Amino acid sequence: MAITNEGGSAASITTAGVRELEQVAQHAVELALKAGADAAEVLVRDGSELTAKIRKGEPELVQEASSRGLGLRVFKDGRRAVTYTSDLRRASLAAFTAETVTLAALAEPDELNRLPDREELATSYPELDLYDDAVACVDAKWALEQCKRGEAAALAADARVTNSDGATWSRVLGATAFATSGGFVGGYRGSYASFVVEPLCDDPSDPANPKKRNGFWWTADRFLARLDDPEAVGREATRRTVATLGPRKLVTQECPIVFDPECGRSIVGTVFSVANGSAFWRKSTYLIGREGTLVASPLVTIDDDPHILRAPGSRPFDGDGLPTRKNSVVSAGVLESVLCDVYSARKLGRKSTGSAGRGIGGNPGPTTSNLIMRPGATPKADVVKNTARGLYVTSMMGFGFNPVTGDFSRGAQGFWIENGELTYPVSEVTISLNFDELLKRIDLVGDDLDLRSSTACPTFRVSSMMVAGSDE
Amino acid sequence: MPTIVPPPLGAPFAPGGDTAIDATLAQRLLSIALDAGGDYADLYFEYRVTADYSYEDEQVKTVGRGVSLGLGVRVTKGDATGYAYTEDLAWDRMAHAARIAGQIASGGGSAQPVDVAHVAIPDLYTVTTPSLAAPPADKLELLRAADRAARAYDPRITRVEASFVEQIKEVLVVTSDGHLARDVQPLMRFGVRAVAEDGAKRQAGSSGGGGRYGLDYFAQAKKDAASHGAEAARIAIAMFDAQDAPAGEMPVVLAAGDSGILLHEAVGHGLEADFNRKETSNYSGQIGKQVASTLCTVVDDGTVPSSRGSINVDDEGYASKSNTLIENGILVGYMHDRLSAKHYGIKPTGNGRRESFRAMPLPRMTNTELRPGTSDPAEIIASVKRGIFAKRFSGGQVNISNGDFVFSLTESYLIEDGKLTAPLKGVNLIGNGPEVLRRVDMLGSDYELSDGIWTCGKDGQSVPVGVGTPSVRISKITVGGTKA
Structure with a gap:
């Protein structure tokens, strides 16, 4: 019997469906040219979602819907306009494209407003195995059953779990098609399933101020069979939640900080926010003029890799229609490349790195695909073992980062490390250090890497940061 | 400059629209939603028109516009919620969404006929001319005024970005416990960001504002475009002297x-x-x-x-x-x-x-x-x-x-x-x-x-x-x- 990955349910996205979407995109491009545009680009997305949630054993929510949208960018006399609509009927599209061309007259000419050069365009692109029809075949009943199992396991794992924020199973299916008057047309489909369990405990440690402690654990993948068992997710969620009971605030001090990968990846994401072409030409980064120089510890290597099979951030072509490629962002501490889309690259007088992302209603801009800080040589467990005293950070809060100066300050929660071991939980402190210095002070990098999310890193340590807490 | 037609500001589901929804149609949809035994249902029709203008490098860089339209159907049974939506207001699509949302209640029941009546609501945003209907040239001039004011504040201001975003959201809510309410919600937001450079040192500042206003927002004291531009510049310059915080x-x-x-x-x-x-x-x-x-x-x-x-x-x-x-x-x-x-x-x-x-x-x-x-x-x-x-x-x-x-x-x-x-x-x-x-x-x-x-x-x-x-x-x- 032949095995197919096609059309197993009403929610399925077929390759024929992707081709149809490409035709819609091409049709809209033609309409825009007919309306007088010098050039046009059209992005069409068609997708569906299913969310099922159980709380305390009972269904709390089932949400199911599909939606589609078309985004159009036109250039006329060097001026540009960007519009979107969810009305894809042929008659409506003609009026919509004509209106967009008229709108462009309001903008002012910019000589960089033109399509990518033809030789830059992707002419073929890799099959990255991003779609699993088994995800499309999940129905609400099955999803609710997973939730029941995961939540029950979380509640059974420890008597201190007294309440629940529920268990949620979700899937997103999507098809993307992109066409330009410069000759590009392409499309692909993707699936993504995720499951999260959120237990809750009463924390009796401060009777004057009753608090609760929440936590969560999750699994996610493009392929259904690669999700962790719901029971395993529930038990891990409980283990993480009860561990935070009875936290203490630290005395204000400087100490080593170990970042758990769950929050360390936000540090890696922050590297991108200052190492992209848009931030460079807008002068919104402290890294201007630092390419080719040491901007981090030699232990730090960060790649952006869009070609990892089945990975959450993989993509066959970028938002400008260029081929995607693996880019080295930081190599042994040296800033190797700044991720660019076509426009930011032109602003900086260089070539795009094939990193354009594009939403339905906006201009393209640099984005990451799978942004990965490479594992180091230190066994994961040894990162904590080799720390005499310090703070192991499991989550951060707030938005305290200034990309122009690098000033970094965020709320933190985690565990105190004493003699190489995690001891009591810590909360209500901030960790601060200029980001330039933070990257340079990374002195231990673990050998672990979890690719569940599109930005990922191993466990790593920063030799010293300021921890603000209480006075005594 | 060519004539720019303002986008149609009336929702297709409003009286007189392409797909006008009246109490009778809404009642039929609610009945379908409750058919499987739900104890409450509501319909949320929404039409949103957004426009945005972005200015940087002393130029109007992008003009954007977007339109979205849809219906969300919710059905509850006890503490459980079923939710579905559609972007297509054709009858069969709306009825399908109502049935999907209604599936949360299994076990069946007899759908009750639903009576709905208009709810009395206040009028908190009396905008005479929605900014979407005002001439685009007026909005572009606001962006330029902010840019000029920021640059005039100090020669060390080397970059200015300004943006204007405007929106009209029209909603119609109909509930199985009898409410029917229509509202048209205007919203606008103006923002300026300035970057200052002094040798190798760089700082940024921003200022902005808005609300449920038309362009009359800018007539308020200290809320004109130039004031926001100067304020963004003031912060960027002031930050040159900033010290490490305790x-x-x-x-x-x-x-x-x-x-x-x-x-x-x-x-x-x-x-x-x-x-x-x-x-x-x-x-x-x-x-x-x-x-x-x-x-x-x-x-x-x-x-x-x-x-x-x-x-x-x-x-x-x-x-x-x-x-x-x-x-x-x-x-x-x-x-x-x-x-x-x-x-x-x-x-x-x-x-x-x-x-x-x-x-x-x-x-x-x-x-x-x-x-x-x-x-x-x-x-x-x-x-x-x-x-x-x-x-x-x-x-x-x-x-x-x-x-x-x-x-x-x-x-x-x-x-x-x-x-x-x-x-x-x-x-x-x-x-x-x-x-x-x-x-x-x-x-x-x-x-x-x-x-x-x-x-x-x-x-x-x-x-x-x-x-x-x-x-x-x-x-x-x-x-x-x-x-x-």
């Missing part, structure tokens, strides 16, 4: 106005009734108890004229209200949506809001305010020996379960011997909601409502909100600087 516990004085986002995080979210209904908030079971200093009276008021957070009617068809949450330090009430109000056996408070037709409503804040006290604001600063004066913020975040929150300052000053001295680099404050509110020991007489710039996120849904406070002194809070 680390540790100390008194903090919050300026009137935007400081309300501390209130929004420290107490607001924890008083949204869904968290309390599920007993996941640290304020669960605290009604009638002292949760803040006796100086504190906190109100969530959706009826402040023209404010970004105001709504004539919430997204469940209930007229917006002013609701007291904390009175002289005592917790007196939560913010409710229909589901939580039913659980507590009270009337909904007009706080059921949603981001769009793609999401179900949740209890959300509108304009959250700390009522003024009697202290002279200058005396509040003068009363602090060593501490921080917080003036501008980039945002905050809270953990609902334990009340811990952070709050990011973008413009702040050291207070030494009762006087403002050095400007400080960006820094976070971290605290615990109830603990910090108990430490409020002085309130100014100078109440101010924030300008319309704040957006609140919860469960992945964003809604526009307002905040307001007088000057506030907190006797002790942890400041997350780098200087020991």
